[in-house]
Amino acid sequence: MNVLVLDIEEQSLNKIETIDTILPNIDFKILNNFEKIEDVYNSYKPDIILIDFKHEICANAFAKIMKINPSQRTITYSDYIGFSESLGCEVCQSKNHRKRILKPIDINTLIHAIENFDTIPCRFFKFLDHIEDHLGDIILRFPSCSYDETSKQIKLPENDNHSRIQCTIEIDKLLNRFQISHKMFDINTIVLL
Numbered sequence: 001m002n003v004l005v006l007d008i009e010e011q012s013l014n015k016i017e018t019i020d021t022i023l024p025n026i027d028f029k030i031l032n033n034f035e036k037i038e039d040v041y042n043s044y045k046p047d048i049i050l051i052d053f054k055h056e057i058c059a060n061a062f063a064k065i066m067k068i069n070p071s072q073r074t075i076t077y078s079d080y081i082g083f084s085e086s087l088g089c090e091v092c093q094s095k096n097h098r099k100r101i102l103k104p105i106d107i108n109t110l111i112h113a114i115e116n117f118d119t120i121p122c123r124f125f126k127f128l129d130h131i132e133d134h135l136g137d138i139i140l141r142f143p144s145c146s147y148d149e150t151s152k153q154i155k156l157p158e159n160d161n162h163s164r165i166q167c168t169i170e171i172d173k174l175l176n177r178f179q180i181s182h183k184m185f186d187i188n189t190i191v192l193l
Contacts, residue, residue, distance in 0.1 A: 003114060004046035005030045006058040012077070015105045016050065026114060034061040041065050048114055049074045052103070074098045075113050077105055104140060135192075138174070142167050152192040153185065164188065 005016055005028055013030055020028040029044055031037070034057055041064075049072055053059045065072060076098055099117060101109055113120070135154075139147040144157040145167050154171060157163040164187070171190060175182045181193035 001026045001048070001114070002044055002046045003028045004041065004044060004049045006034070006049060006051040006061050008032075008055050008057065009052065012052065012103065012105055015107055015110070019107055019111060023111065031061075034058070037061040037064050038068060041068060047073065048117060050110075051076055052078055054078055071097050073117055075101065075110075075117070077101045077103055077110070102138065102141065104143075106140075139171075142171065145171070154190040154192075156188045156190065158188050 003026055005013070007013060007016075007030075016028055016030065019026070029040070029046070031040065049062070049065065051058055051062050051074060053062070053076060062074075074097060077100070099113055099120075101113055136147045136149055139145050139154060144160065144163050146155045147153070148155070156167050156171075168184075168190070172182075175190075175192075182190050183193060185191040
């Protein structure tokens with residue numbers, strides 16, 4: 001299986017290179033130059049494309065690929081939580097043939113998504129309708145925080161005041177964006193209401 005990678009973030013690329021060394025049946029092509037993307041795409045003939053749309057250079061390269069093959073199977077990964085397709089999940093899955101995973105990339109999740117692309121539903125189908133069910137995954141974006149699903153509490157960093165303030169602001173913005181009621185229980189805990 002051929003997988004074309006459109007990303008420029010070193011942390012993500014390092015994880016993909018790790019997968020490349022342990023899975024001989026999957027060949028990853030990581031580009032560092034997107035100028036001749038059409039030629040690379042046509043000669044490599046990827047089964048799947050991995051992309052982080054956050055980077056304009058990657059999104060532009062992907063747009064060129066979509067002109068060649070609008071039904072290209074694609075796995076998007078991002079730390080952005082929101083619709084990646086303005087027309088919603090149904091269009092993204094059926095018309096665009098896309099699946100999505102959240103960053104930070106979990107190697108096992110990515111391998112499973114690649115190997116089972118045609119048989120598994122996108123984990124984020126109808127995700128935004130039930131975002132509370134995915135808070136554990138979302139809080140992984142904040143490595144120094146944790147989420148207790150039973151008590152509906154988000155634990156903030158205790159020892160680092162700067163990290164605690166930064167996480168509090170980001171998590172508060174995220175919860176407000178999706179209209180999830182919450183309050184500060186104490187200096188280290190956000191409770192969902």
